[in-house]
Amino acid sequence: MQSTFPGFSANSMCIAPAAAIAGFLSCIEQCLVTRNLKLSVCLHAGLIKSAFNRHTLLGNRLVELYSKFRSLRCAESAFHDLPFKNHQSYNIMLAAYCRAGRIDLAHQLFDRLPDQHLVSYNTMILSLARQGFHRQALDLFRRMLKHFVVMDEFTVVSVCAACTGLCFLKSLRQLHASVIVSGLEFNLIMSNVMIDSYGKCGDVDSSQHVFDQMERRDVVTWTSLVAAYTSARRLQEARAVFFSMPERNTVSWTSLISGYEQNKEEEAALELFEQMMAKGFVPNPFTVVSVLSACASLGFTERGRQVHGFIFRRCIGLDTFNVFVSNALIDMYAKCGNMVSAASLFHWMPKHDIVSWNSIITGYAQNGHGKQSLDVFEKMVTEGVRPNHVTFLGVLSACSHAGFVSEGCRILCLMEKEYGVCPRDEHFAAFIDALGRKCQIKEAMDFIECLSCEFVPASVATWGALLGACRVHGNLEIAKRAAESLFMLDPKNGARYTLLSNVYAAAGLWDDARRIKVLMKEKGLKKDPGYSWLELRNGKHMFVARDTSHYETEDIYRLLATLVDHIKDERVIVVE
Template identity: 55%
Template sequence: MPQRNVVKRNVVSWTSMVVAYTRACRLDEACRVFDNMPVKSTVSWTALITGFARNGRCGEALDVFKQMLEDGVRPSALTFVSVLGACAEVALLGRGKQVHGQVIRGGVSGNLFNVYVCNALIDMYGKCGDMRSAENLFEMAPVRDVVTWNTLITVFAQNGHGEDSLAVFRRMIEAKVEPNHVTFLGVLSGCSHAGLDNEGLELVDLMERKYGVKPKADHYALLIDLLGRKNRLKEAMSLIEKVPNEIMNHIAVWGAVLGACRVHGKLDLARKAAETLFELEPQNSARYVMLANIYAASGRWGDAKRIRTVMNERCLKKEPAYSWIELRDARHEFVAKDKFHPNIVEICEVNSKLVLHLKDAGYQPYTDYPFLPDHDDGFYFS
C-alpha cells in the first residue's frame, strides 16, 4: 500500500477518535489525542474546534482556530461555520468580523458550502445584535435555503423585532419556501416579544392545517408565553387542557405559565405551575427561586421563606447569573461577589460611580429579595 494512503488512513482514524471523545464530552482526552497526532488535517482541526464549540467552551474553540491559522492550515467552510457559531454563542462581534474577513480573503469553494457559511454569518451578526449586517448578508445571499430564512426570522425575534420577523416569514411564504418547525419557533418568538397575540394564535392554527407542521411542546410554550404577556392566562390554561398529554406535561409549557404568573402576580396559578414543575424537574433551583420571588413581590414573605427552607432541605442552591462585556476582542464575565478578576479594584470603583449616577437619575434599587442574606448590604437587583 502506498505510504500516502497509509498516512491518510491514520489521519482519518485519529480524527475519528477526536470526534468520539468530543461527542462524549471528554474534551481533555480529545485534546490529548489531537496533540499526539503525527499528521493533522483541516478535518482534524475542525473536529476539535467543533467539539469545543458544541460543549459550550467557545473561547477554547477560538483559541484552537487561532493556532490552526498560525500553523498555516487553511480552514474549510465547515471550520468557518463552527468558528462563527462559537463567536455567536458568546456574542464576540469583533472576533466574528475578523472571521468574516478571513472568509472573504480565503474564499470558500462550492455553492452548498457558501450557503452554510452565509447562514452562519447571518446568525453570528444577529446574535451579536448587528441586525443591519445580518439583513444585508441575507439580501446579498446568492442562494437561500430554508435555514437562511429561519436564521433571519429567529435573530430578528431574538433582538425584539417581532414585526420584522413576521414580515420575513411572509416573504418566505411568497418565495414558495416550505416552512418547518424551526420557522414557526422563530416567528412565534417574534410575535411574543412584539405582543402580536392574534397573529401568534393564527400561526398555530395554520401550522398543521395549511403547512403540514404539527405543533410541538415548544410551539405551545411560546404561544402560552405570548398569551401570558397579554394577560390572557385563562385562554392559555384552556389551551393546555386541549393539548395531548405529552405536551400538557412538558417542562417548557409550565415554565411559560410560571413566567406569565410572575409578570401578572397570579399567585394561585403560580403555585400550581411551580408544583407541576417541581415534579417534572425536582433539581431545577430556578423554579423555586421564581416562585419565591412571586411571593415576595406580593408581600408573602412567609411563603417566600418557606420556599427557601424547602430548597435547603433538598440541597438546592440558586445558580448565580453573570453579566459580560466584550473588550478588545475578549469576553469578560462578572458574577455577583466575584473578587478574582484581575481588574477587580478598577471594576468596583467604576461600578460604585455607576450606582451613584443611577440613583441621581432617580433609579430605586430593589433590595427586597428573598435569597439575599441580611449582611449583604450594597447589593441591588432590578
C-alpha cells in the first residue's frame, strides 16, 4: 500500500494499534476526497488482512465510505464483518440503504435494531426525506411518537422536509402544534425551516406568523419569508419584506429575482438584477439561471449575450457541477432563435444531462429545424441516454414543424413500447398538429376517435390542435365539432370562440361569425390580444394589431406596407 497511500505501508500493521488505526482512518479520508472506489476496495483488503476490519470505528467509516459510492454490496460486507456494532454502525448502514433506494432493507434493519432510540429514528427519517420517500418518512415519524420517543430539532427539520415534499399543509400544522405542546424551544434553525416550509406549502400567513414570533432573526429568516411571499404570488409584499431587511446577501437578491421571473414578471426581474449588480453583489449560478430564463421569455438576445459574457468573465457555474448554467444558456439562445450559439454551447459542454439534450432538441424543433432535432435525438439514444416525456414532446414538435408525419407516428408508438414513457395529452396534440400541417384533417379526427376507443378521452390540447388546423385549412364541419367539445371542456376560454369565428369568416359565413362574437360577449369572455416585440438597444418595443401608440407609428406602417408589396412581388415571381 506504499505507493497508493503515501506515508502508510504494509509495515504499519505491525505497529501499535492506535497508530495503525489513525493511519487507516487517514487512508479512508483520502479515499473520500479522491472519490476512488478501486482505492477503497484495496484499503478494505488491507483491513481484512490485518483483521482491523473488525474494529468498530474503522468498520463504521468503511461502511460510510462505500455508502458515498452507493456500493451497497461492499457496504453490507463491511457492516456484517463487525462483531461489535454500536448505534452509529446501524445508523450508517440505515443511511446507506436509503441512499441506494433500498427502503425495504432499511426498514428490515431498523426493525432489528436492539434499541430504537432518537438518533436511529432521526437517521432514518432524514434519509427517507432526502431520497424523496416523504410518505415513509411521515409514517415513521408517527410511529416514533406512538413509541413515546421525544423529538428534537433534527426531527423537526427532517419532518418539515417530508411535509414540503408532499405539500401536506395539514401535516405541517400538526407538526408545528406537536412542537409547541412538547415544550421544545423553537431555535433559529427550526423557525427558519418552518417559515420556508409554510411558504412552500402555500400558507404564507403562517410563515409571517412564525416570523413575527421570533426574537432573533438572521438573513436566512428574511430570505425565507421573501421566498414564501413570491411563492404565493404576493410580489409587492415580498418586495416590501426584502427592502426592509437589515442585511442582504446574494441569496436574498436571488430569491426575489427568481420569484419575479417565475411569476412572469421578467422585466422587473431584470431590473432587480441590475440593482443587485449596481450595489456590488456577485451573482451565483442560481441568479444567472433566473436572469437567463427572463431573457429567454422576453426574447432579449442582446441582454442574454451580455449575461453570457459576464458568466464567462467571472467563471460562474462553468464547472461540470453547475451544468444547469450551460443548460440555461442553451435554452436562452434557442428561445431567442440563435441556434448557432445554442449548438456551439452544447458541443462545448464536457458533460450533458437529460436537460441539456432536451434543450437542444426542443430548440431545433421550435426554430423549424426538424431534421437536426431528430438527428440529435438519435445521437442521444445511441449514447445510452434515456429520453423522458419532455424529450418526446420536443421530437414530436420537430416532426410537426418538418411535416414528418410517418416519423411522428413511429415515435409515438415507440414511446411506451421501447422507452416506458406513457404518452400524455401534449404528445397526442403535437401529433395532431403534425397531421393538421399536412392537411390531413380527417385523419386527425380519426386519431382522436381512436384515442377515445382506447379509453383516452380527448383533451383541451388535442381538440385545440385540431381546431387550429381547421382554421388554417378550412374544414368547417370538423371545426364545429372540435369547437363544441372545447366549449364543454374549457368554457371560459375566449380564444376558442375567436378561433371558431375566424373559421366561419374564412368560409364567408359572416352571420355565423358575428353570432359567435355575440355569444362570446354575452358570456363576458374576452381574448387577450396577441402581440409581438423586439429588443433594440436594450429597449423593448411592443406591437399589437391595429395599434397606433408607438411614437414611430407612421414610419412603422409605411415600412410594413413596403414589405407587403415586396412579398406580393416575390409571389408573382414564384408563380411565373
